[in-house]
Amino acid sequence: MKSPIKSDVLPGTVGEGLSARGVSRREFLAFCTSLTAMLALPPAMAGVMAEAISRARRQSVIWLSFQECTGCTESLTRSHAPTLENLIFDLISLDYHHTLQAASGEAAEHARIQSMKDNDGRYLLIVDGSIPMGNPGFSTIAGISNYDMLMETAKGAAAIVAVGTCAAYGGLPGASPNPTSAVSVGELIRDKPVINVPGCPPIPVVMTGVLAHFLTFGSIPELDAQGRPRSFYGETIHDRCYRRPFYDQGKFAQSFDDEAARHGWCLFKLGCKGPVTYNACATTKWNDGISFPIQSGHGCIGCSEPNFWDAGPLYSALSMPVSATSAMLEGAAAIGAAAGVAITWHNRKTKSAAKAAHETVTVQELIREDK
Amino acid sequence: MNPLDLLTFARGSAMNWALMIFLAGIVLRLFEIVGLGRKHDLSRARTVTTGSGWRTVFMRSWPAAGMIKRDPVTYLAGYVFHIGLLIVVFCYAPHIDFIRSMTGLNWRGLPSTLVDAMALVSIIALLVLLAHRLTNPVKRLLSGFGDYLAWGLTLLPLLTGYLAFHHQLFEYTLMLSLHLFSVELLLVLLPFTKLFHSFTVFLSRWYNGEMAARKGVVS
């Protein structure tokens, strides 16, 4: 029989919610220990985090979905058992989310406005999907353009999290030719910190970790130059990949499902972008740590990097040119040949002219008269 | 601009232009040289000879008797550098892949750790060669801007590649971009500097061997 969270659990707090859901103190501490490790914090912080989170009021969260595929939400909600990923829903009060909320229509928008009023300056704004700047009509909610809704909602937000590569960097809508002139949250919000949690979709536990950090410390975690939490995005897939020894030994799969691929050799030649992709896939993995793309035999596509869709064909290795064609090379050789013929013609002209200008040397003419 | 965008540019249009200029440059320079032609030699060539143009193309890589002792630095550092460079360029899997994408040719590479060691050894050899060029009176007399430029163009890809491989100096994606830019710079300037010897060495040795062979001498 699991003992519930401590009896001095305060009402309206996260601890209360957890207790109500039957999450034991031991389980909760285990969750916090894992999170502490993933956030690269000292082990002692586990207890501090557990305490802070149980006392915390459930954090008000407004989730705005713009030009997105809902994949980020799908990722976050994917679970078969209570997991760290799900913990997020115990930590927060999700006041507005298109897919997950019960309300719809005017009632839903009213809930958003109300939450903004009630928690002014304290709510967390999470955004997924990119914002079209070409024509406000490309993407609207309740007749309000994405841009207007973002700017309005961002005003009273304590912090903003751009979930998924679309919100963080423009993502798929932003890929060439970017017909909607899609931009990222970070390009629009300049006066507040924006935490980018990229990935297509992002690893769910990253969300949990960011939130846990926020609740424990009241601040956002350390971000890298692309605005991503360093603890999750500080290393490349390549540097943590279990197939790295094969890369170093020069053992590569040449095609999908060939002999080498079945041996589990490196997928560099099949276009793996691991070396230039910063994410936690190789360590934290997906689906409760079951696997990640490379382990399943497909190279990393670099989905947590800005403009990864435009970074060359997915199946072209990093060492390959992105767009060079044989037509280009043939054309260049042809131009070189044409120039070569022209210059040869000119050279021969110079030489014939010199030959024609040759004055036969006689012994009298070996001496310089002006010497 | 973020590092991945820069890398995409380095792998994209920068690479395209570099490859095109490189190819056009090679073809142009070869025309420029061979197009001058040479007068047919009317003297009777010796019919019995062990020399030939092709023989010299290969055998000139073996130093002439007594020469190593006279200038061991140039020979030793020169060989180490060239062999190291060739291993790095042609025996490293990502490089082989690059060539494969351009030509369709493919072959097995060497383990990356070995290639890494060769890169370091080549860099050291280049440093030794620079020191020698700066201190040896003959080389000092012969050397000018072109020689030092060629040295830099050759060093940079090795150095940036080494640094990228070891995650030194700059973040990996940026370092990789710098490596590609240094290679592109080398490609663009190679046909128009003494680095073009990488192509004309075969032609020059062939002429040398052929002219000597018709006289019955193995050169």
Add this chain to the structure above:
Amino acid sequence: MSANLSRGINAFKEVIDAPVASFFSSCVHCGLCAEACLFYTETGEAKYTPIHKLEPLRRIWQQEYTLTGKLAKLFGLSKSVTDEELAEWEPLVYDSCTMCGRCSMVCPVGNDITYMIRKLREGMAASGHAPPDLIAATTRAVNLGSPMGIKWLAVLAQIRHVEKDTGITVPVEQADVDYLVLMSSMEIINFPEYLAALSRIFKQAGVSWTLAQDAFEATNSGIQIGASDLAREIVSRIVVAADRLRVKCVISPECGHAFTALRWEGPNLMGRPFGFEVKHILEVLDELSAAGRLKTKGHDQRPLTYHDPCQIARRGGVVEQPRRLLNAVAEDFREMPDAGTMNWCCGGGGGVSANSRAEPLMLQAFRHKKGQIEATGVSTLVTACANCRIVMEESLEHYHMKVEVVGLTELLAQYLDEDKTP
């Protein structure tokens, strides 16, 4: 009309061909050519680096025949070749280079630097930047028939001496014979033993031969000074005589550059292949020996060594023949270090010995040959070029070395078994 800079630059433009362009494109400034050149190794002066001697030609090639060079010239970014520069280069090209060809053998990228020096001299001569002594020698060669001013009458006098010594008539102006024999001025004046030796050898071998009155001089000052127009004039005398006398073969004597002038440059200067063969005397003797027509008796007991004249061995392809011949008549034939196609120049070829200004440098360069001889421990040095012979005799004298220099043909004749008639 006088020599002037524009004629020189024009000549530079004329001589540049695909090999020259390839060579200049390949040079990586490694400096190894200096290590092969005795003028550098014996002086340590970097300016004697072979490829450095070619700088004026290189710049003309760059400015006239390369796209980047032409563009640079267009934008005023190139350095023109001037009289001052050519004057500065004159001693580099003529005093410190014998066109011996060692540099061409060691260049890692395969440059035939010697080939280019020969072409460079065309422009040097046409612009009036050849050494005065060489100009004088060439003038005598063209005007008088020989660089030392020797005329047929002097030759005739030597012939009489030789006939008296050998008792064999020297054929003159005989048509339809096997061989037209040429001599070098050096031999006519200093080594008449050569002609005597030939008389006896040819008599024993049953070979028909002749001298030509208007073409007895083998040497070619035009080759040394580097003026093809003059070289052509000089070599044409031989070709005309050989055609006139309908000989099968012309023999180039014990002289280095004479062989180069006739055998390799001759047809190209004349613009047509020869109707006769050209052989070096060593080749002829070796053939006769192989055919059993050269009978010798006895062996020279002196330890001796052989100096390979550059134009005959490395630039001519006659390497094994002298060795076969020497082994037939020498008991103790020792090879010097680097013998064969990598042997070191005597220091006086290619016009250097005719250039009095170059004498101190030539003597300094001889130190290498001195070392090679000393390494063998011999006191008898055999060679097959009269110029090498005189250069080495004088240099050995200068260094107080008791070494005798002997011509190979002459040595062979000493051991001729004249009792046997084949």
